[in-house]
Amino acid sequence: MLVKDLQVTLKVAEFKSIKLAAESLDMQIATASAALKRVEKSFGIELFVRSTRNLRLTSAGEKFIPQIEQAYLMLTNISESVREEQGLVEGDLRLSAPSDLGRSVLLPWVNEFMASHPKINLKLHISDSNIDFFRDPIDIGVRYGVPKDSSMYGYKICDVPIVLCAAPSYLEQFGTPVSPNDLATHKGLCFQLNGNVHDTWSFTNGEETIKVKLNSDRTTNDSELVKRWCADGYGLAQKSILEMADELLAGNVQMLLPSYSKMTIELWLICPSRQLITPMMRLFREHIRKRCQDKLSELASAGYVF
DSSP states (O other), X not given: OOHHHHHHHHHHHHHTOHHHHHHHTTOOHHHHHHHHHHHHHHHTSOOEEEOSSOEEEOHHHHHHHHHHHHHHHHHHHHHHHHHHHTTOOEEEEEEEEOHHIIIIIXXXXXXXXXXXXXXXXXXXXXXXXXXXXXXXXXXXXXXXXOOOOTTSEEEEEEEEEEEEEEOHHHXXXXXXXXXXXXXXXXXXXXXXXXXXXXXXXXXXXXXXXXXXXXXXXXXXXXXXXXXXXXXXXXXXXXXXXXXXXXXXXXXXXXXEOGGGBOOEEEEEEEESOGGGOOHHHHHHHXXXXXXXXXXXXXXXXXXXXX
């Protein structure tokens, strides 16, 4: 019996399905089934009752699965800690990130992390859609906003200011807004997720909050495209300052209404199980946290005060 066999067993208990457990671990169904049989044979008990249509825990399974989880976590952490002490961080990093944040911000930082730990295998899932840990082979995700699912395990990375931006060419043609109320006559570049168009933007100066519905002739479900349109002078964009950082620092876009740009959103690293909180994950979290702080400090030094 291998440590990996215990992980398979826990996934089967979580999904109540060998097929779904195998898919989540990116392995063949026969491999997962064999791992489960090895665990049951090693312990001399049946953990699951199987039928052609469903699978459920036996009374022994209900009793011992929590202990199997504890054993798996202990053995995994020992293995990871030994490798960490030896300077060996290895294994699969199955990561999900939003489109623009993933491509323009996280990807260079992930490449740095892999260069420091060359035995890591990256499997990067880029999508602005909500993460489905039960469907997609993902272990950890970087997402904006506090996790709504109480069953998720998460670590806050930082607070990220939301900024309003436009290209100099756009402002030269259409003028520079001086208050949120001026935005009604401007073109908004809107992001659409799950059929909902985000065309009502919020602004606050710390005392009052103003919501403005933008007119838009460009809408997309790809957040990176919103940034490209903005830099090309097609309209205004309201986005995370991390995603707009390189464009701002290069002078390709300008930050607008700074006195009303007091909105922030939290950036989190989330995972669906304690089994995935490994030393590698903690090292990755600290790496991303430091890079975020470095970038925010660079923006502050350039005069972008939030």
